[in-house]
Amino acid sequence: MTPEQISHIINELGEDRARYYNAAAAPIMQTSIFTFPTTEELAEGLSHSFERNVYSRGQNPTNQILQKKLAALEGTEECLLFSSGVAAISAAVLNEVGAGDHMVMVDKAYGPARALAGKYLARFGVECSLADGKDPEAIAAAFRPNTKVLYLETPSSMVLELQDLTACAELARRHGVVTICDNTYATPLYQRPAEHGIDVVVHSASKYLGGHSDLVGGVVCTDGERARRIFAGEYLTLGGVMPPFHAWLILRSLRTLPLRMERHAATALRLAQWLETHPRVLAVHHPFLPSHPQYELARRQMQSGTGLFSFELDAPDREAIFSFCDHLKCFHRAISWGGYESLVCPTAASYNRQAQPSPYPWNLIRLHAGLEDPDLLQADLEAALAMVPATAATA
Numbered sequence: 001m002t003p004e005q006i007s008h009i010i011n012e013l014g015e016d017r018a019r020y021y022n023a024a025a026a027p028i029m030q031t032s033i034f035t036f037p038t039t040e041e042l043a044e045g046l047s048h049s050f051e052r053n054v055y056s057r058g059q060n061p062t063n064q065i066l067q068k069k070l071a072a073l074e075g076t077e078e079c080l081l082f083s084s085g086v087a088a089i090s091a092a093v094l095n096e097v098g099a100g101d102h103m104v105m106v107d108k109a110y111g112p113a114r115a116l117a118g119k120y121l122a123r124f125g126v127e128c129s130l131a132d133g134k135d136p137e138a139i140a141a142a143f144r145p146n147t148k149v150l151y152l153e154t155p156s157s158m159v160l161e162l163q164d165l166t167a168c169a170e171l172a173r174r175h176g177v178v179t180i181c182d183n184t185y186a187t188p189l190y191q192r193p194a195e196h197g198i199d200v201v202v203h204s205a206s207k208y209l210g211g212h213s214d215l216v217g218g219v220v221c222t223d224g225e226r227a228r229r230i231f232a233g234e235y236l237t238l239g240g241v242m243p244p245f246h247a248w249l250i251l252r253s254l255r256t257l258p259l260r261m262e263r264h265a266a267t268a269l270r271l272a273q274w275l276e277t278h279p280r281v282l283a284v285h286h287p288f289l290p291s292h293p294q295y296e297l298a299r300r301q302m303q304s305g306t307g308l309f310s311f312e313l314d315a316p317d318r319e320a321i322f323s324f325c326d327h328l329k330c331f332h333r334a335i336s337w338g339g340y341e342s343l344v345c346p347t348a349a350s351y352n353r354q355a356q357p358s359p360y361p362w363n364l365i366r367l368h369a370g371l372e373d374p375d376l377l378q379a380d381l382e383a384a385l386a387m388v389p390a391t392a393a394t395a
């Protein structure tokens, strides 16, 4: 997609300013219901609720502006907006499966997505196998005759593992399996799964699309037929829809998305390169470091990395990991990512080595590079690294 196309989508597409006094910013259509001049028109609206504004647990004009922009950015026909990323993921998955079906999910997918596909859907007779997403043959081996969905997330958000989107889409098509890909990390600016043949693209809008740590939201982008099926099914029935105020906040955030992404990406890559040379750092996971085992694949299917990456600290124990994180002044200790501010989150905060086995290294620390001055962030990391007690490896 050219910069002209991107800027047209972000600034113009879906906007109809003459209808709202030529205001530059679209109005927030804060209404639950839409009224009709005649009962005949009400009846007509009710029978076409995908196209018409009838009730805001359905279509809403503010949301529609955002839907058009996100669908165009992802290169899909339609987009639906949800109350959270998890609501979007659930709707996309539930639309494809029923009792007796099976799905395959990559083993490093977002935790709550794994919980949905594993424990939760088992109650409804849907089975799920986890597969190593790095290896298309492992994915193929997990397919069964009743497999309906292949669920991908590339890169994954903890260890930044990739899946080959073109290979996965071809494999799934041969088996009549629908592909769903979580594209939250890259945003449609840096990766467009639909161009590789992926059927459904999902996002947590709580990350870069929102971008200011002030909202939770989700997105499904797909073809028109499937979008209508999700709309009539999961969207209207489960009802986890995005309020128009949140759609408006995301519209505002989209205006600066290219600018923000450029800064997040440049700062993160610089910090990752620097950390790789630090003696207390055992490994750095960033898809655009040449040391990443899937660097070539990253360069083939993504335009760039973003602000999120992780590293393994040479620390003696869990306490030293926590203490390192506590010494940071610019990086806030928090989950999630994608906002203006830098964040740190060690896996040891969510997985206790004894009680709960973790799919990630125990000493893994995830960083989100925010929009602050990169020198400040590097100095902050340097000072905190200097405080980490020695281990056998460093002594």
Ligand SMILES: *Cc1c(COP(=O)(O)O)cnc(C)c1O
Residues within 6 Å of the ligand: 084, 085, 086, 087, 110, 153, 157, 182, 184, 185, 203, 204, 205, 206, 207, 216, 217, 218, 336
């Ligand atoms: C945060 C996140 C989600 C879930 O989104 P919510 O908006 O928190 O429900 C899904 N996938 C990825 C990769 C995420 O980082």
